[in-house]
Amino acid sequence: MLEALDLLIFGIYLAAVIGFGVSFSFRNRNSNDFTTGGGRLPSWALGMSIFATFVSSISFLALPGNAFGGNWNSFVFSLSIPLAAWIAVKFFVPHYRKLQSESAYFYLEERFGLWARIYASIFYLLTQLARMGAILYLLALPMQALFGWSIPLTIGVTGFSVIVYSMFGGLEAVVWTDAIQGLIFISGALACLGVIFWSIPGGASEVFSSAMEANKFSLGSFDLNFSSSTFWMILVYGLFINLQNFGVDQSYVQRYVSAKTDQDAIKSTWLGALLYVPVSLLFFLIGTALWAFYQAQPALIPAEIASKADQVFPYFIVNQLPAGLTGLLIAAIFAAGMSTVSTSINSSATLILSDHYKKYIHPNPSESTSLSVLRIASLIMGLGSILIGWAFNGVNSALETWWALASIFSGGVLGLFLLGFILRKTSSRQAAFAVLAGVLVIGWMSLPAILTLAGKEASSEQPLHSNMTIVMGTLTIFIIGFVLSSVFGRGNRS
Known part of the structure; x- marks a missing residue:
């Protein structure tokens, strides 16, 4: 169980994030401030926000779990990102910067008519609800198993915390909290890897030697086979997923148009994309190091935990890290989930205003009305994500449910x-x-x-x-x- 110091650190983190995010509400004088940050955001912060959108609590728990239970086959997904990013900065970023629309789907209406914009927008909103619900649930699941926290309560508290600063702070709050949260979970992951290397008999060399012998660094089969998880299947899948992220995902497009200049937009895209590659490698290395750690000291982990790869990293955080650092790592896991959910809430609210309220209800609302719509939409999407998270409770596989829904919706x-x-x-x-x-x-x-x-x-x-x-x-x-x-x-x- 968590010690008092860990709970204190975690509590301070949550309060600080909410307070910091809400403080930006004083700068949201109009809807443009809420949806684009008023052009005040530096490229590095936008890049960190793009990176934080890539990473979620799913990544924080699943990537080490994949490496612990198998090999580095899933890391091939990250190798597709630089190519997708190059296509994005070459074609997508200039395209959206030229349009200067807050909606990613304005272009589809211009090209094919209103039906295309409505179709894309509605399915994006459905995808975000499913994604946010899955993230909140998957975040609560190991916390319940390891710490005894109530799943519905964890989902509710996390969701409400994100709603508050997303609803009042707008994109500026989302981007700056993303940047801070990104630094927190990178720092936490590096500290965790250092502890593993320090604690394992034989040190870091033991991790690499034992993992090499067991072929834990394998990227999978190089057979040209798309019916199983081969290198080429993951690479092609990753390329298409990342083209979808960079090309038609509202949260990415919103950051393109929020940058001060075209060059800033390109810099932020490259930073967000390329930062994910070494960070995902870091999480795979943590999973492999955990495998070596518990191979050398099997008495330190119960068999039922070792058989559930996604729970090994949280178990290590609670049982092997010193007090204080455990609280930091728990905060890092929540940071990964909260940054993704806040991004989805803000981008969804922007679409509800631009693609639906202005289309069906009022084409030229006042600034005060637009801000009210954005905040109400943020609240509705946030509450919807909490409800979806509760609905996930009890499914056989939340991750498979999310994958199935994402395939259909997007x-x-x-x-x-x-x-x-x-x-x-x-x-x-x-x-x-x-x-x-x-x-x-x-x-x-x-x-x-x-x-x-x-x-x-x-x-x-x-x-x-x-x-x-x-x-x-x-x-x-x-x-x-x-x-x-x-x-x-x-x-x-x-």
């Missing part, structure tokens, strides 16, 4: 964006047909996961790995759009 938007961005002669009707076909492919590929989550058995296995769902959905939309526009021409836009 898989078609990247294909639609690439269709409009690359193929200039595709009409609105052709794009709509391509999206429909892509969604059907995504639904078909997601069916085994959906049936499994519902407690039923799938009649047959899919020929491709489930991670390829977004790849096949995107390619289906793009290829069908290309074929239709090539055969029938542009036609009319309606």
Whole structure:
């Protein structure tokens, strides 16, 4: 159990984050301040915020767990980020900077009509609700198992804390708290790795020698096989996921347009993307070091914990770290989750104002009305994430549930964006047909996961790995759009 010093550190952290975030409410004089920070944000802080958006409590717990229970196969995902970032700074960042719209989906309306913007916006909001709920639940799960904390209470307290500073502080509060939280969990992870190296008999050399003998640093099979978790499957999957992040994710686009200059936007994108690569490597190294640590000292960990890879890192934090440092690491885990949830709340509120309130209710609201809508939308999305987190309680696999929902909700938007961005002669009707076909492919590929989550058995296995769902959905939309526009021409836009 946590000692008084650890609880004090954690309590101070939560209070400081909320107080610091709310302090920015005095600078939100209009809706532009709330959604873009009024152009006051430096590139390094925006870059740290992009990085913090990449990292969540899922990453903080799952990456060491993957390395502890297996090898470094999942690290291949990080290797795809530099290529995706290069494409982003070459094409996506200048594109959105030129449009200067607070909505990532304004372009889709210009290109294909209002239906495309509504489709992308609604599915983004659904994706964010599922994502925030999954993060809050997965954050609470090890805390309940290791510390006895109530899962619903942990979800509620964490969610409410994020709601408060996101609701009042706007993007400026989100970015600056992201930057601070990013530094906290990087510092905490480095300190944890240092303790492992110091505590293991034989030191760091023992970690590397034993891990090399057990092939723990393997990146997976190099067979050109997309039905299992090979190097090439993870690389392709990572490229498409990161193209979706950089190309059509509202939280990333919002940071592009919030930068002071085009060069600042490019710098922040590179910083956020490239920082994640060594940090994810750090978390994989922690997982491998934990494996070596408990291999050398098996009496230090119960068998039931060792069999649940995602719980090994939290167990080490509570039982092997000195008092005070444990509190810092718990704060770091919460920092990873809170930074991602706050980003989702702010980006979702921005979309609700620009893509829905201004479209259906009031096209030219006053600044006071716009600020009220943004804050109410932040509250609604935050409360919705808490409810979704509570709904996750009891599912067989929260991570698989999130993956299934994310594939269904977000898989078609990247294909639609690439269709409009690359193929200039595709009409609105052709794009709509391509999206429909892509969604059907995504639904078909997601069916085994959906049936499994519902407690039923799938009649047959899919020929491709489930991670390829977004790849096949995107390619289906793009290829069908290309074929239709090539055969029938542009036609009319309606």
